[in-house]
Amino acid sequence: MGEQLGLLKVTVVKGRKLVIRDFRTSDPYVVVKLGNQTAKTKFINSCLNPVWNEELSFSLKEPVGALSLEVFDKDHFKPDDKMGHAHLNLQPLSSAARLKQFAKVSSAETILRKIVADTDNCLARESSISCINGEVVQSVWLRLCAVKSGEIELKIKLIDPPVASSK
Numbered sequence: 001m002g003e004q005l006g007l008l009k010v011t012v013v014k015g016r017k018l019v020i021r022d023f024r025t026s027d028p029y030v031v032v033k034l035g036n037q038t039a040k041t042k043f044i045n046s047c048l049n050p051v052w053n054e055e056l057s058f059s060l061k062e063p064v065g066a067l068s069l070e071v072f073d074k075d076h077f078k079p080d081d082k083m084g085h086a087h088l089n090l091q092p093l094s095s096a097a098r099l100k101q102f103a104k105v106s107s108a109e110t111i112l113r114k115i116v117a118d119t120d121n122c123l124a125r126e127s128s129i130s131c132i133n134g135e136v137v138q139s140v141w142l143r144l145c146a147v148k149s150g151e152i153e154l155k156i157k158l159i160d161p162p163v164a165s166s167k
Contacts (some may be wrong), residue, residue: 002062005094006160008034010058010067012041013153014051018144021073021081022046028083030152032069034058034090043074060158064094069152071144084144086122086152096129097136097158112136117143124151135159 012030020026028050029043039056058067067090071083096112110131117123124141131137136158144150 005060005062005064006097006158008058008060008067008090009055009157009159010039011055011155011157012052012069013155014049014053015071015153016049016151018048018050018071018150019083019147020048021083022075026081026083027074028071029074030069030071032056032058032067034060034067035065060090060094064090066090067156069142069154071150071152082146084147084150086142086144088140088142088154088156089121090156093129093136093138093156093158096131096138097160100131100136101160 010032015028018026018028025046025048027043027045029041031038031040037058041052041054044050066087068087070085072080073083074080092113092115099112111128112131113129115123115127117125122142122145124143127138127140129136129138138156140154142152142154
């Protein structure tokens with residue numbers, strides 16, 4: 001298995017302008033995947049601008065892949081409806097974390113990198129990767145694909161693995 005890069009904490013903050021899947025609204029929840037790890041948020045009743053503020057944890061290993069998320073509408077009597085999906089390349093975050101180790105960043109907040117929204121990614125707007133008190137944090141709004149509208153806000157934090165003592 002690849003080298004352990006650390007613990008990835010993904011906070012699913014909120015959604016905006018999600019699509020209607022029920023009569024007038026939806027009961028959205030988010031499924032987040034990284035490699036073979038999957039986690040999901042609770043669903044929120046009748047809400048197109050839900051606030052989850054739920055933290056999901058994944059272990060980040062080499063090679064660094066993409067974080068993918070799917071939004072679903074919770075249904076009780078039929079399969080849950082899809083409400084769009086998005087992905088986020090974690091490479092910039094992991095290279096920023098490496099940079100931090102060499103750059104000996106001060107304790108204050110430092111922006112390590114900015115990522116522009118373009119056709120290759122799902123970013124709804126520019127995203128920045130910062131170092132806040134020694135932790136590498138990325139704040140991002142993802143535009144959902146395969147649907148008319150919808151954005152999801154994530155806050156991602158990479159926590160360094162404990163350093164193995166050399167014997």
